[in-house]
Amino acid sequence: MPDTLIFGMEVFLNGLMAGVLYALVALGFVLIYKASGIFNYSQGVLALFAALTLVGIMDGQVPFSHMINAVFGTDIHHFGWQVPAVFAILLTMVVMVVLAWAVQRLIFRHLIGQEPIILFMATIGLAYFLEGLGDIIWGSDIKKLDVGLPQGINASIDELTYQWFGYGFFIDNLDIWATAIAVILVAVLVAFSQYTKQGRAMRAVADDHQAALSVGISLNFIWIMVWSVAGFVALVAGIMWGTKSGVQFSLSLIALKALPVLMLGGFTSIPGAIVGGLIIGVGEKLFEFLVGPLVGGATENWFAYVLALIFLVFRPQGLFGEKIIERV
Amino acid sequence: MLDATEGYTTADGRKIGGVVMEMKNITLRFGGVTAIQDISFDIREGEIRAIIGPNGAGKSSMLNVISGFYVPQEGEVWFRGARRPQMRPYQVAQQGIARTFQNIALFEGMSVLDNVMTGRLTEMKASIWTQALWKGPAEREEVANREIAEKVIDFLEIQHIRKTPVSRLPYGLKKRVELARALASEPKLLLLDEPMAGMNVEEKEDMSRFILDVNDEFGTTIALIEHDMGVVMDLSDRVVVMDYGKKIGDGSPDEVRNNQAVIDAYLGVAHD
Numbered sequence: 065m066p067d068t069l070i071f072g073m074e075v076f077l078n079g080l081m082a083g084v085l086y087a088l089v090a091l092g093f094v095l096i097y098k099a100s101g102i103f104n105y106s107q108g109v110l111a112l113f114a115a116l117t118l119v120g121i122m123d124g125q126v127p128f129s130h131m132i133n134a135v136f137g138t139d140i141h142h143f144g145w146q147v148p149a150v151f152a153i154l155l156t157m158v159v160m161v162v163l164a165w166a167v168q169r170l171i172f173r174h175l176i177g178q179e180p181i182i183l184f185m186a187t188i189g190l191a192y193f194l195e196g197l198g199d200i201i202w203g204s205d206i207k208k209l210d211v212g213l214p215q216g217i218n219a220s221i222d223e224l225t226y227q228w229f230g231y232g233f234f235i236d237n238l239d240i241w242a243t244a245i246a247v248i249l250v251a252v253l254v255a256f257s258q259y260t261k262q263g264r265a266m267r268a269v270a271d272d273h274q275a276a277l278s279v280g281i282s283l284n285f286i287w288i289m290v291w292s293v294a295g296f297v298a299l300v301a302g303i304m305w306g307t308k309s310g311v312q313f314s315l316s317l318i319a320l321k322a323l324p325v326l327m328l329g330g331f332t333s334i335p336g337a338i339v340g341g342l343i344i345g346v347g348e349k350l351f352e353f354l355v356g357p358l359v360g361g362a363t364e365n366w367f368a369y370v371l372a373l374i375f376l377v378f379r380p381q382g383l384f385g386e387k388i389i390e391r392v
Numbered sequence: 393m394l395d396a397t398e399g400y401t402t403a404d405g406r407k408i409g410g411v412v413m414e415m416k417n418i419t420l421r422f423g424g425v426t427a428i429q430d431i432s433f434d435i436r437e438g439e440i441r442a443i444i445g446p447n448g449a450g451k452s453s454m455l456n457v458i459s460g461f462y463v464p465q466e467g468e469v470w471f472r473g474a475r476r477p478q479m480r481p482y483q484v485a486q487q488g489i490a491r492t493f494q495n496i497a498l499f500e501g502m503s504v505l506d507n508v509m510t511g512r513l514t515e516m517k518a519s520i521w522t523q524a525l526w527k528g529p530a531e532r533e534e535v536a537n538r539e540i541a542e543k544v545i546d547f548l549e550i551q552h553i554r555k556t557p558v559s560r561l562p563y564g565l566k567k568r569v570e571l572a573r574a575l576a577s578e579p580k581l582l583l584l585d586e587p588m589a590g591m592n593v594e595e596k597e598d599m600s601r602f603i604l605d606v607n608d609e610f611g612t613t614i615a616l617i618e619h620d621m622g623v624v625m626d627l628s629d630r631v632v633v634m635d636y637g638k639k640i641g642d643g644s645p646d647e648v649r650n651n652q653a654v655i656d657a658y659l660g661v662a663h664d
Binding site: 219260262264268272273277279280281282283 | 461516526594
């Protein structure tokens with residue numbers, strides 16, 4: 065077997081794994097967009113905020129410590145305890161639910177019936193606010209996140225591929241875990257929205273606000289629920305990215321990578337977010353591998369956006385999005 | 393004038409019970425425009441009550457007051473013997489008042505069955521955790537509610553489109569699905585906003601038959617709005633007539649038909 069093909073397969077697999085992470089972020093966008101028509105620019109920051117909070121709780125960091133120290137002249141940073149990962153994740157989830165409630169109560173409740181662009185602008189504001197809040201509460205230094213997920217090369221895949229091709233594939237254990245968790249997450253979300261009454265109510269609200277009210281659904285409750293679920297997805301995404309590359313503020317920029325994913329998959333489709341993520345992940349890795357050397361590399365920075373641009377021209381609703389037909 | 397608890401017997405021999413809903417001196421303004429001015433009327437158990445009037449008379453506003461979408465500036469709403477505090481539309485729905493919309497508000501992306509099942513949402517109490525287990529209480533609840541939904545679907549003769557996404561249906565069927573969704577909640581009061589609007593003669597006849605059958609079979613109290621006089625007169629037991637936000641007539645179809653103010657409102661009258 066030619067070397068290029070074998071390397072290509074490895075690149076393909078790694079692309080799939082990277083795509084899963086893109087898909088996770090895109091998923092959060094789709095959830096909120098479907099249920100409330102809000103394009104939530106702050107989804108990436110939500111992931112950052114969740115990861116920051118998780119690390120902060122695990123390390124027993126004192127919230128607002130910089131501010132407290134500056135005002136009172138003290139020098140406190142840590143409580144001096146460590147919180148087990150599972151417990152910290154649960155606590156972080158509680159924080160995300162409270163955040164969802166606050167976002168709904170303080171922002172979007174006052175913007176019901178406004179133009180989509182205004183809602184979108186509000187989420188941009190929210191993104192900057194949350195980024196600042198995360199900084200004030202937990203500090204801006206890069207933190208290491210370790211919730212006990214295995215990392216490093218997967219030995220059995222390495223060995224197996226070595227036996228087959230005479231070349232061992234490098235597949236990160238963390239990526240395998242991320243994939244498995246993403247698959248479970250999507251399965252749970254789909255089951256939730258298809259088979260539970262809350263899911264049915266959520267789909268109803270996504271479809272028609274007035275009709276939803278008329279069958280006794282509280283929009284407020286559903287929106288808080290949706291933001292909580294988006295917060296949960298953000299937490300999962302935050303854990304994955306944070307474990308991979310440390311919890312840092314550039315994490316919020318992964319939201320930008322989710323945009324091409326959404327344009328590919330369609331803003332309203334959960335499977336679309338997954339497939340879009342995988343295509344972008346595989347596409348940019350393969351493109352870098354095959355075309356990169358010819359053009360001097362660094363194609364990963366722009367490949368996704370160019371692909372999205374092409375989609376915008378030829379299939380604006382994405383692969384799985386609902387076609388917008390307006391009757392005249 | 394009838395007593396609140398006393399009933400009456402209709403021309404076709406149906407027994408009508410006491411007052412279910414009473415509107416007392418309702419006034420609704422939008423800025424300087426008075427949409428409804430000091431209107432009172434009641435709706436009795438088991439009857440088909442119509443609100444009619446020319447375009448812009450305030451009929452839909454009245455329906456929106458009953459269903460909680462609009463909050464009147466003055467007046468009281470009494471439901472099942474108690475004054476209703478100010479409520480949001482979803483709370484009104486939870487109280488047992490279901491409605492349809494003039495311009496159809498269905499969940500276009502869902503199947504007919506799913507749409508009808510949303511009508512059962514307020515009745516489903518299983519928590520998310522028992523639903524996650526699926527077996528046991530959650531399953532029993534789903535099955536019981538599904539039965540009611542299927543019964544309504546059978547009754548309105550839409551079995552053949554149960555699994556069809558609503559967005560693919562023609563207008564007349566959408567109207568019927570909307571009625572099915574409202575009916576699925578087993579409402580104590582069913583509000584129909586122009587159920588016949590935009591329909592051809594055949595569809596109107598079908599819809600009239602369904603409205604009568606629903607009332608007959610389930611004993612559902614129905615309040616409907618319509619500006620097509622002919623249809624309303626055949627359907628309803630008592631009629632409120634509105635014009636320019638005021639009540640100009642209230643009584644049996646025959647009484648209303650012979651009311652001079654009503655004739656003037658519909659046919660126009662020379663103003664000196």
